[in-house]
Amino acid sequence: MKKCEHCSKPAVLHITELQDGSVEAHHLCESCAKEYLTQSSEPESVEVESSLSIDESDDSETAEAAPQEQPPCPNCGITFKEFRSLGRLGCAHDYSHFREELTRLIENIHSEVQHVGKVPKRQPDASRQQFDLIRLKLQLKEAIDEENYEKAAGLRDQIRQVELELRSSSPAT
């Protein structure tokens, strides 16, 4: 059995990286794999985790009062309650995650719930890819939490692929 390249624990993740034409093989143990995948997928994900845990402790007090409270946004960690007190959402995914609650709120504000008017020309492809990206990042986080590192590595490759497609679908400058 191969040992982790960072410490001497048994390696559970074996991946091959293709970066700028060079090939790199990595063998990592559980804890180093977790760190490695988190770091390379998204710089802000560490922060997401810490804000998630704060929200949970916050919510425990009022859990009884609001039994149907939505779980926080998996992307930015905001809860609907937090949004109500701040008046600002945390990320674009919140509009999907809290769609039902927001639809009611938006109807109050605008008397309408369906956008009309300008639509980005790159629609619908670009936004479908963006939502893929959000979904894949969410799955990646779950895979890491479940310690399913093979799956996580595969997901991370998919994320890179989508990110690459997104970049190339915008005209080069």
Added chain:
Amino acid sequence: MNLDVLTQRSGEWLRGTGPEADIVISSRIRLARNLAEFPFVNRASDAVRAQIEDFLRERIEKLQGRRPLTYLRTSDLEPLDRQFLVERQLISREHAEDHGQCGVGVSSEENVSLMVNEEDHLRMQVLRSGMDLDAAWAEINEIDDLMEQEVAYAFDSQFGYLTACPTNVGTGIRVSVMLHLPALVATKEIQKVFQALQKIGLAVRGLYGEGSQAMGDFYQISNQVTLGKSEIDIMKSIKDVVAQILGYERRVRTALVKENRQALHDQVSRAFGILQNAQTISSEETMHLLSSVRMGVNLGLIDDVEIPTVNELFIQTQPAHLQKLRHQKLESAERNIARAAYIRQRLAENNPHTSA
């Protein structure tokens, strides 16, 4: 862009040209946009804010629009310089107070400003002199299309352009028209206008937007609803209302002249006399007197000063402008002296009679 150069001139939108420029100071359209791949600004760490700013800055600097933009990293500026940009309407008050890396791309005529890391990742605005919403829309729409080729906006087929605050979601548009309404204010008819506007869901704001006081009889009329109506429909509702308010203001002006021409002539002439001679003057009194003078010129009661000069003085007599002009920090009392001196000088050099 050297900010000191700006103190010597003024934005194109203050020229006092364009349709209905006797009452309509400016037309403004702002679009709120966010990048799909980043959290909203209020949820972004300093490091992520910096990433967003770098990302957008690079694209703004390369933007091939009809006007080249100069980019300023506002978070690196002194508070006085940020206040100066607020007074010129190039950045919002919220943007000036923001913490973390942020910036703005500005055209040399000061018609276009693209704010990075305000409440939303990108807030783009176009300002035009007079009642000129169609031209403002054509230009901001074009800039938006150009940006969209470079970035992936957060967009949802139900909710439209996604914004940090659901009050801006959908089109992300705010259409504002700044009006000078001295006659409606003097006769207190303005209250009726406010009530009527509230009923149809339009907002009234002061010179510097949300929460700012109405100064010098200036009012900004803008839409509140951003979702469920197209940009064109939103502009149309503003145009219709502004046309009615213009008619109202003109009728009251005519009635004032007809009923009491002499008293009105006396009032505007005294206002001009004070501005020409005062040795110390507050910002509030300046706004009030300039407003009188502006109406007097538009009604043909006095012709000692040109409208663009009056328009410029509204902006250039504000605290940050005076301090930039003097290259020093000034306390309130010192500002009042500097303000009076600046106004005397400007009115002397711009007097059509003395220069002719």
